[in-house]
Amino acid sequence: MTDNETIAAISTPLGEGGIGIVRLSGPEAFRIVEKIFYCQKKEQPDFPRPRYLYYGHLKDFRSSFIDEVLVSFMPAPHTYTREDIVEINCHSGIFALRSIQKLVLEAGARTAEPGEFTKRAFLSGRIDLSQAEAVLNMIKARSEEAVKVAARGLQGELLRKVESAREQIISLRAPLEASFDYPEEFDEEFDYSSLESGLKEAIGHLEDMLKGAEKNRAYQEGVAVAIIGKPNVGKSSLLNALLQQQRAIVHEVPGTTRDLLEGYMNLGGYPIKLVDTAGIQKTCDPVERQGIELSRSAAGQARLIIMVFDGSDEWSQADEEIAVISRADQGLIVVINKTDLEQKLNPEILRERYPELSIVETSAVKGYGIKELEAAATAELDRIYGAETISESPVVASIRHEEIITRAREYLDNALAVLREQPLEIVSMEMQNAWDKLGEITGDTVNDALLDKIFSEFCLGK
Ligand SMILES: Nc1nc2c(ncn2[C@@H]2O[C@H](COP(=O)(O)OP(=O)(O)OP(=O)(O)O)[C@@H](O)[C@H]2O)c(=O)[nH]1
Ligand SMILES: [Mg+2]
Structure with missing residues (x-):
């Protein structure tokens, strides 16, 4: 070839x-x-x-x-x-x-x-496609956990799981196909119940493979975390404190940050892309407005939001607008910053609004509460991705693999749904589709365009 x-x-x-x-x-x-x-x-x-x-x-x-x-x-x-x-x-x-x-x-x-x-x-x-992709993941790994996930892929763990799922589908299809080829030998009632339980078992295996996939992907691809708040609450100061470097400009003039600013760090093994955003407020300044649009879109894309309020300032309409930004499917940490100054913010407002969250108090200038903020963020990430340890979770670590397994499971779901309603040829075809789809992970049933796309993500020389 x-x-x-x-x-x-x-x-x-x-x-x-x-x-x-x-x-x-x-x-x-x-x-x-x-x-x-x-x-x-x-x-x-x-x-x-x-x-x-x-x-x-x-x-x-x-x-x-x-x-x-x-x-x-x-x-x-x-x-x-x-x-x-x-x-x-x-x-x-x-x-x-x-x-x-x-x-x-x-x-x-x-x-x-x-x-x-x-x-x-x-x-x-010499290797299958899942191992080739593990090579890429190994090169791109940005944390120790990401290396472990890639190493397991490299040793063929995903390959073995996918191959055994495909073998299971073949063995379930065998009696079906035989009944098509030699109908005279199958004049008795077809054994629906054993096919039904086999399909359920195969679906269960695919579901097991998907468990923990999002967590693995987070280890592999990193997690976007956005720091949002009204102007001047100390977002850039917190970014600098978390990254332990003077990454962002900090200034007493509100509206200092205009563009998105990114920095990378590690939290509990998760590679984090930390994004500092422009303070969100109503404004007529067209440049500031553009910056605020970027802030909103960064907040929308983040998996975890760090929402910052200024403890030395009273609650305002601008804070009210920040408080509604996070969605239910995102992780959230609420921070009261500037706790070294005289406090004017009533923390009860936040406690009532977020009864299930513990609110982190920080002083970015003095360095208070930064460790607590890191611990809260790590706990929130574990909550989002499930706290199971990496060795127990499967090796699905890319959105491509996740989509393939999800699609294959849908085909098997279809097969199960039509089992007693439609001709067995339809059931068999759905099972064939699932088998074909899973082959895209190992590279058995993959086209050239997809191969080119996968390998184009590699660096030169690998
Ligand atoms: N006393 C005190 N001052 C702080 C603290 N955090 C930030 N500041 C000060 O508050 C001002 C604004 O800080 P920034 O970090 O620039 O705030 P920001 O939220 O990024 O502001 P914009 O980019 O304008 O939205 C600066 O003068 C900081 O030194 C804090 O914990 N305590
Ligand atoms: Mg800033």
Whole structure:
């Protein structure tokens, strides 16, 4: 299935570092590197020995010295792509790496597309699509928990669960199909009840796979948390305190923050994208109004809202407008800030409005209550995503997988619904649809356009 070209890419980050790697994969990989690699051991009859590290240097076609390198030759099929692979360990610098990349292209390789090494690993059957996506998740993981989820995907946990669900569907369909092919042998009443209980069991398995999926996805993709409030309550100060850096401009003039400002942090293993927003109030200033629209849209997209009120200021209509912003499906934390100043805000107003929440009191300037705010946010995230630990939850960690399993479950639901009402051919077709759909996770029933889309999200060189 793979094309026959030999691909090459810089596989380490492009920057200054101890070691950089240029990697080649394909049938010409050895010959291409042998043209430019100079090494004393080259005359030995067993050169190049598999997975042996050769010291030498690279020269271009005008015999100019390029770099001192260590090169390993890994013959197919026991490699990442199942093709011949060569890795050139060189000095890591942008120009050093680029000049080696240019050299291997001159020698006959072509530049790899993003994710093409992993795509070849998939096309050659070394890994399935769920494992290929786990590779991507591993690279992009922004917390330890995200790494754990990706590692489980990489070891094929999702693959095994999906395959067993598909096998279950096949074995349920077998008697159905036999009754179509040999109707004379099935003149007795069809055994509806065992198919019914089998379908229910299969639906139960798919539902189990979806449990905890949202939490896994949160670990993998991160959680958007928006800080909202009227102007000057200390939103930017709280963002800075949480991020422990002077990320946002803080000023006594209300309306300081005009644009959305993002910072990244970790809360209880959840990678958080913390968004500071412009203070929301009625205004005629067109620029401020645009900023406020952005604030409202950031609040709308957030999974968790940190709603900030100024303890040193009396409750006002502007606070009233903030208090109605969060939706029932979002997490919410209510903060009274500026508790180091004389308090004019009556906290009862908030307690009555949010009887089920504990209200966090902070002073962003003095650093009071920041740990409590973090703990409250972590507890709220656990509440949203379910507090079960990661090892108990399944390995579904992407919206793509979630949608596929949900769709497959719908097909099985349909099969169950029409079981005693419609011809068995319809039941069987719905089961076939569920089986096909699940194949999109492993890559068994996936089209080229979808494959291209998935692999285009990879970085170059992977
Ligand atoms: N005393 C005291 N002052 C605070 C506290 N938090 C913020 N401030 C001050 O309040 C002013 C406004 O703070 P910001 O963090 O800029 O407030 P903001 O909510 O981001 O304001 P806008 O961006 O204008 O909406 C600044 O002068 C801060 O130093 C606090 O806990 N205690
Ligand atoms: Mg601000």
